[in-house]
Amino acid sequence: FTTSPSTCTWTPHGSPYPLHALSSGVCPLESPPSHTTPWSHPPLCPPPANPSVGGELADPCLYTYATFRGNSGLSLITSPDIAASIAPALDDTAVPTPFRGFTVVPLPRRGLGVLATRPLPKGELVMVAAPVLLVRADFLTTTTTGGASETGGRYSVRQQEAVLERAMRQLPGETQRRVVGLARRGEGHGSFGELVRDVLGTNAFHLDVEGVDHLALYLEPSRMNHGCRPNVFWRFSWKHMTMEVVALRDIQPGEEIVYSYTFLGYTRQERLAMLSHWGFTCSCAMCTAGPSEIALSDRRRDRLFELHATLSAAAEAPESLPRERIDALVAETRKLIEEEQLDPQLVEYYQVFARVYLALGDGRRVREYIRAAEEKWVLYEGEEHSNIEGIRGLWEEVEGLGEDEEDEEEW
Numbered sequence: 001f002t003t004s005p006s007t008c009t010w011t012p013h014g015s016p017y018p019l020h021a022l023s024s025g026v027c028p029l030e031s032p033p034s035h036t037t038p039w040s041h042p043p044l045c046p047p048p049a050n051p052s053v054g055g056e057l058a059d060p061c062l063y064t065y066a067t068f069r070g071n072s073g074l075s076l077i078t079s080p081d082i083a084a085s086i087a088p089a090l091d092d093t094a095v096p097t098p099f100r101g102f103t104v105v106p107l108p109r110r111g112l113g114v115l116a117t118r119p120l121p122k123g124e125l126v127m128v129a130a131p132v133l134l135v136r137a138d139f140l141t142t143t144t145t146g147g148a149s150e151t152g153g154r155y156s157v158r159q160q161e162a163v164l165e166r167a168m169r170q171l172p173g174e175t176q177r178r179v180v181g182l183a184r185r186g187e188g189h190g191s192f193g194e195l196v197r198d199v200l201g202t203n204a205f206h207l208d209v210e211g212v213d214h215l216a217l218y219l220e221p222s223r224m225n226h227g228c229r230p231n232v233f234w235r236f237s238w239k240h241m242t243m244e245v246v247a248l249r250d251i252q253p254g255e256e257i258v259y260s261y262t263f264l265g266y267t268r269q270e271r272l273a274m275l276s277h278w279g280f281t282c283s284c285a286m287c288t289a290g291p292s293e294i295a296l297s298d299r300r301r302d303r304l305f306e307l308h309a310t311l312s313a314a315a316e317a318p319e320s321l322p323r324e325r326i327d328a329l330v331a332e333t334r335k336l337i338e339e340e341q342l343d344p345q346l347v348e349y350y351q352v353f354a355r356v357y358l359a360l361g362d363g364r365r366v367r368e369y370i371r372a373a374e375e376k377w378v379l380y381e382g383e384e385h386s387n388i389e390g391i392r393g394l395w396e397e398v399e400g401l402g403e404d405e406e407d408e409e410e411w
């Protein structure tokens with residue numbers, strides 16, 4: 001089956017468009033792009049090489065918006081319905097551009113990294129970045145069989161890499177050059193598509209889009225190294241289609257800006273297990289700290305895990321523990337979180353505290369912790385996060401419990 005321009009029909013949200021039509025690159029736009037869709041190129045929907053594999057989700061297509069965000073461009077490889085839902089967020093309305101406070105420099109044992117060039121107070125927006133590539137994670141499924149040979153999943157490895165290559169080639173030259181310059185694990189002797197896969201594997205952030213795991217590649221945020229005690233966190237804004245990097249505490253000029261590649265509350269062993277997927281030897285301050293410092297931190301983290309379980313159980317069966325004991329456990333949790341600098345974990349713990357006090361019928365405390373949980377969720381996950389609705393739902397459950405009292409605790 002060969003595709004000629006006359007058979008090459010497409011709709012803005014995708015239509016069957018055989019991958020091998022790529023090589024000719026001749027499919028013209030049948031009509032000017034509609035002003036309601038931003039795609040600068042005809043969507044490309046490769047037919048799966050192994051249609052009996054997977055297929056639970058609608059097959060992905062490649063969409064490109066080459067002039068997105070000041071010409072950095074964006075290519076998406078995702079289902080037509082997800083592309084359609086993302087499209088309104090790509091309208092290029094103004095997004096905040098923070099006053100630049102960092103530089104990218106070579107660092108010992110960890111390639112390039114990001115250093116603060118001015119004081120960055122807690123809460124300061126350090127970077128605002130738009131993705132240049134967003135790929136539904138299952139599209140890149142591979143299985144290693146026998147020796148080193150890899151087979152694909154629903155899409156063959158060759159198909160995956162051909163689409164990745166096309167996704168890049170449809171972006172502006174400067175963006176392509178910057179993507180190729182990002183860190184990667186391999187030597188880069190293979191195809192261009194293979195190189196892009198390597199760059200994605202080394203730098204992409206996992207992003208949940210409509211409940212589906214995607215890999216998102218950004219340029220500047222990709223230069224941030226891992227730190228077990230991070231000084232920034234990132235959150236995603238759908239409204240602006242941006243990643244926001246925010247200072248977790250005050251950062252001094254000259255300090256390296258790091259975020260955690262692993263779950264924040266993990267012990268050293270858990271962190272190293274998770275980092276092993278990246279295939280590098282961690283050289284952050286905590287990875288190279290002495291055994292007593294690491295042991296102390298691990299003990300606190302194990303204890304926090306236990307406290308979470310105990311308090312969650314108490315929320316189900318409040319009579320299992322005396323009230324004073326519950327208050328003491330809550331206080332201990334808050335102290336350990338502060339000592340371990342795990343403030344972002346409060347999104348989770350404040351909810352648990354609210355549920356415990358709900359079970360105990362203490363209206364004042366429930367209200368305090370619902371408010372606190374809401375505040376932390378908005379800070380760490382962004383005000384559009386769907387879990388915030390769940391927390392707000394707790395307000396209905398608290399309705400029957402006594403009125404607010406005046407002497408609220410300070411946060």
Ligand SMILES: C[S@@+](CC[C@H](N)C(=O)[O-])C[C@H]1O[C@@H](n2cnc3c(N)ncnc32)[C@H](O)[C@@H]1O
Nearest residue numbers: 110111112183222223224225226280282283284
């Ligand atoms: C997303 S990139 C970070 C920026 C990268 N250093 C560069 O030169 O562009 C991830 C890669 O940086 C290196 N890296 C990140 N954090 C590190 C750390 N804590 N210790 C050592 N290497 C690290 C690893 O090679 C890792 O694969």
